[in-house]
């Protein structure tokens with residue numbers, strides 16, 4: 631199949647080319663992000679391979695479908711950026727990569743917590759300037775602290791195991807509680823209890839209309855003073871303006887983000903020569919107790935290998951049957 635691969639970075643080319651060696655699809659690597667302006671680049675392709683910040687809204691899907699595209703193969707687990715109703719109407723099949731490496735995200739999340747708590751990002755800079763003073767670097771033992779996990783799917787469960795290993799008390803909230811999360815060491819509580827009792831709150835649920843701005847002014851007010859808030863899921867789970875107010879008042883003591891609501895215009899690009907026009911992001915990076923990474927939680931060898939292998943497998947399954955019939959059920963977005 632001819633596949634137009636959008637938002638291609640050198641690592642995508644490497645891993646997809648390796649995974650495609652046996653399958654032999656005609657992969658056309660395109661650097662631009664998928665948007666209404668770039669969608670015509672896919673005309674003549676049978677499939678489009680897209681990433682998290684590609685635009686898969688109705689006008690883009692219309693252009694793709696009318697240009698002959700029948701399959702949208704997402705290189706991500708999340709599919710909140712796809713207008714699924716329009717995709718269905720146009721007869722487009724949509725696939726994703728479920729749980730390509732939940733360890734990658736869970737471990738990055740633990741990394742953000744450790745770095746924020748022990749101020750490793752600040753210590754790194756100090757030592758480079760031969761400043762060995764410890765003032766301002768005081769942390770706390772994770773052992774015995776309460777960690778609240780919102781969303782106990784594949785990533786949440788791995789993360790619970792890690793924090794249980796630190797000797798934390800782990801509490802969790804999820805509309806669909808799982809035995810696996812309990813076996814990993816968590817106990818389920820209502821979200822309001824989780825917010826009130828947690829020293830660290832971390833988000834591992836998908837972005838849906840129900841979870842949009844899940845963490846808003848009201849929910850921040852329910853949290854402990856000086857709480858650590860971590861978001862490695864999707865930016866819009868958090869109301870950034872409300873979080874900034876929480877940081878300014880001291881209610882939020884630490885903030886760790888791997889995702890940001892308006893990240894599409896920022897992340898995955900080197901903008902170091904440019905002035906940032908996003909005032910909220912610019913404000914966030916001024917706080918010493920905020921640590922932001924640019925959507926890199928997934929970025930491990932294992933994850934990129936699995937993403938490429940599953941994506942190519944879905945494309946091959948679609949090609950064989952000419953329909954979604956053979957695609958692995960958990961890779962198919964319905």
Ligand code: NAD
Nearest residue numbers: 708781782783784785803804806834835836862863927928
């Ligand atoms: P998953 O589908 O296995 O688990 C999601 C869990 O969230 C489910 O148990 C679901 O019941 C729960 N949930 C849904 N609505 C909820 C709500 N209102 N409150 C609490 N829980 C709720 O997904 P996963 O593989 O664990 O991934 C979780 C999220 O992580 C993805 O949706 C994606 O947005 C994000 N992610 C980020 C990166 C990254 O690089 N930063 C990489 C992969 C995934």
